[in-house]
Amino acid sequence: MPLGEPVKVELTLIDEGARWVNTEPDGIVVGAVTLRGWEIHPVQATLEVLGENDAYLVKINYELDLGLDPVPMNWFEVGFEFIAGDGSGHVTVLDALPRTIGPEKERVYSVNRRLQFVPCAAGIEPDAVLPATTYQIDVFGVGGNNPRWKNSATCGGNVRSGSHAAWLSLLVPRGCPEVAVGLSIRYSLPPEEIIGSLPAHDAVTFPLVLKGGSRRVVEPVPTDDADPARRPEGPRVFISYAHDTARHERNALEFAELLDRAGVDVHLDKWSGAVRRNWWMWAEREIRIADFTVVVASPRCKAVAEGEIPSDENRGMRTELNFIRELLAKDESHWLPKILPVVLPGETVENLPAFLQPYNCDHYRIDEFTEEEVEGLLRAMGRTDSGERPSSRVS
Known part of the structure; x- marks a missing residue:
């Protein structure tokens, strides 16, 4: 032919x-x-x-x-x-x-x-x-x-x-x-x-x-779409992470894939396509429309949050953290439950930005990429009715 x-x-x-x-x-x-x-x-x-x-x-x-x-x-x-x-x-x-x-x-x-x-x-x-x-x-x-x-x-x-x-x-x-x-x-x-x-x-x-x-x-599901815990497709989650090292990026992607397999609607820069775009506007929109935003601990993430990186570097991370900081300052009671600090394998809680209050509130430690390790994080997203305190949650 x-x-x-x-x-x-x-x-x-x-x-x-x-x-x-x-x-x-x-x-x-x-x-x-x-x-x-x-x-x-x-x-x-x-x-x-x-x-x-x-x-x-x-x-x-x-x-x-x-x-x-x-x-x-x-x-x-x-x-x-x-x-x-x-x-x-x-x-x-x-x-x-x-x-x-x-x-x-x-x-x-x-x-x-x-x-x-x-x-x-x-x-x-x-x-x-x-x-x-x-x-x-x-x-x-x-x-x-x-x-x-x-x-x-x-x-x-x-x-x-x-x-x-x-x-x-x-x-x-x-x-x-x-x-x-x-x-x-x-x-x-x-x-x-x-x-x-x-x-x-x-x-x-x-x-x-x-x-x-x-x-x-496709029958409508009689649930409240405003509640991400009750939507059949799972909550929409934006992952904010710094590009510290190739290993850290691989960990962030493996974490994203783990959440995806658990039924979470995951969004992050690497999955957003290769088109040219205004990344500042893209990040703000993703954070606004997400049910939850995960901030991943890393040395560069903390350094950017504390102003230790030159202003012409890591602009994407700086945009995301500044916007999250502004939202928390404007309406903490609304946004605090929606911003979830996460520590991936090989990282420490000390590398989370202080304004996220990882000790005063909660953070979520993932020691290995298994479904059991993210159970606490998923419960923070409302994916259980048990009321049990998540085992991977640290006060």
Whole structure:
């Protein structure tokens, strides 16, 4: 099939409770990547979520085939751009899987009433299953129409041929019969292969037909959304940490992944995408809309808070800490329970800013990255009704 030839992706309803709608594309090839069958499932949600749109869950299957004598590459990136067929409205990716993760075992997810993916609770049939991966995977473009997944080999290795899966929660203009999908690929090649050029970047566009069908209804949960302890998707948490050392950054990311696995909606700079932005405004917004902000102890964090670092250094950390200090001064009774000082492995409580009152109030020590170690922190986020004093809490 010629590379630029359009491919019509038809949908076939599988009548097993009318749950899934499967696609069987003939195959679209761009470089070393081949698309396989997609699964598309229309979803009915509340008017508050949908607005003037229709919603779909989309599973994307693709393969990387490097041939019998592969050229070494330590990463490759697969991206999709979704455009409404008639160009009259926007297509929005509400959420995507996999999120930014390291090597990971198989994980299962449900879709909440906001059409976001959340870890699937025991006894609930999952809506999305992610197979185990040995890669570091970074996702970009959520909230827009151009999601991308960068798959990177770990420990200096190279990516290998194999199958991959990704999931999207997609909003399209109501009644839109099809969307145009642009597929683009980027590769990382060794210098002797690139010969001074940029990584290979190819693209092809094809129409994706959207048909109606039985819709899975995402039922509203009768809970108080203002209370993060009662929201099924878990509290939204922003992690504020200084980039002291590579080891400290790895610890912060491992901590973020641990919270994510526990059902927390985690936000931090490394997971925010690679777009150019005003980081000062970004940090203030993240702190304002988060249910909780975690401040991670480190020597640089404390030095910035106490004005021991030149004003032209560590501007991001300085912005975050100054804003938190201002919020506490303005309304301590509201903000004190929302600001959670945390001490990660290898750190000490002495490296928390004094204005957070880690001794007078509470701090949370994580001695190793296990679910048991974050139980106290999760209770501080309201994830239990027991009233038991957290074991990892230190007065």
